[in-house]
Amino acid sequence: MKKFKLLIIILFFSFNFFNYSIAKNSNQVDKISKNLRCLICQGQSVYDSQSDFALSIKILIQKKIEEGKKENEIYEFLKNKYGEWIVYDPEISRKTFLLWTLPLILFVFGGLLIIRKVSIK
Amino acid sequence: MVRNIKFIISVFLGLVIFFILLNALEKTNNYSPNKISNKIETNFTARLLYKNKEVSLEELIKDQHLSIINIWASWCLPCREEHSYLLNLNSINNINIIGINYKDNEVNAKKFLKELGNPYSKILLDPDGINSIELGAYGVPETFLLDTKSKKIIKKYIGPLDDIKFEEIVKIIKNEKI
Numbered sequence: 001m002k003k004f005k006l007l008i009i010i011l012f013f014s015f016n017f018f019n020y021s022i023a024k025n026s027n028q029v030d031k032i033s034k035n036l037r038c039l040i041c042q043g044q045s046v047y048d049s050q051s052d053f054a055l056s057i058k059i060l061i062q063k064k065i066e067e068g069k070k071e072n073e074i075y076e077f078l079k080n081k082y083g084e085w086i087v088y089d090p091e092i093s094r095k096t097f098l099l100w101t102l103p104l105i106l107f108v109f110g111g112l113l114i115i116r117k118v119s120i121k
Numbered sequence: 122m123v124r125n126i127k128f129i130i131s132v133f134l135g136l137v138i139f140f141i142l143l144n145a146l147e148k149t150n151n152y153s154p155n156k157i158s159n160k161i162e163t164n165f166t167a168r169l170l171y172k173n174k175e176v177s178l179e180e181l182i183k184d185q186h187l188s189i190i191n192i193w194a195s196w197c198l199p200c201r202e203e204h205s206y207l208l209n210l211n212s213i214n215n216i217n218i219i220g221i222n223y224k225d226n227e228v229n230a231k232k233f234l235k236e237l238g239n240p241y242s243k244i245l246l247d248p249d250g251i252n253s254i255e256l257g258a259y260g261v262p263e264t265f266l267l268d269t270k271s272k273k274i275i276k277k278y279i280g281p282l283d284d285i286k287f288e289e290i291v292k293i294i295k296n297e298k299i
């Protein structure tokens with residue numbers, strides 16, 4: 001009877017570990033898919049969407065992680081297939097230069113204004 | 122004077138912003154598939170529908186000059202509509218058509234082909250939709266006209282084929298053959 005109990009306990013915990021390993025991977029999948037745009041349901045991320053396209057992408061990410069691919073490699077792979085639009089972060093290029101630097105410029109400009117106002121007083 | 126300058130500057134800025142926004146109204150920010158690379162990855166393997174064998178897409182198209190890759194499923198209604206165009210392309214223009222069976226049930230897929238005819242020379246299975254992503258596809262139905270040697274996509278049609286698209290494909294095939 002004791003052995004039987006032990007067996008049940010071992011089985012129970014082994015399933016626990018099994019689930020844990022899936023959960024660990026799926027965290028990574030969630031993280032990556034949150035940064036991807038669902039291309040056929042605009043306005044949603046792949047993570048949010050339940051469309052066939054998004055589901056396939058999630059399976060693909062899972063598979064790539066199992067193959068040992070890094071997060072960046074997966075983004076590169078998808079950018080190659082679908083263009084830059086699929087990732088939410090636009091790359092820094094001549095076209096998006098202003099987009100990236102304008103907040104910084106405005107921030108510095110605002111800071112200067114405040115400093116001037118304070119020093120005049 | 123200072124007030125005047127302030128007024129002029131604010132009117133000027135307002136006008137600039139107005140015209141920028143006006144201009145942007147006409148620009149669509151919808152995603153256009155034309156912008157992405159027109160090369161295709163064909164070296165993935167998948168199981169065939171009628172044989173229990175894994176083959177790569179590369180093998181199926183390598184001795185053709187032009188190939189059509191069509192992504193379809195038996196549950197997809199537009200696929201039913203475009204099926205006659207594919208049959209025509211296969212029988213009249215004698216072009217190699219590879220089918221990719223997208224997230225489908227094998228029994229249903231076979232039933233679908235039995236009912237409507239089979240334009241495909243080979244059919245690869247894609248139960249998870251992963252292979253279609255490898256091709257850069259969005260869903261069903263989708264059709265690629267491929268230059269097999271350079272792996273370049275000559276034309277890519279998202280959605281079902283119609284008369285206009287069919288004519289276009291026939292024209293390209295005729296031009297390429299001469």
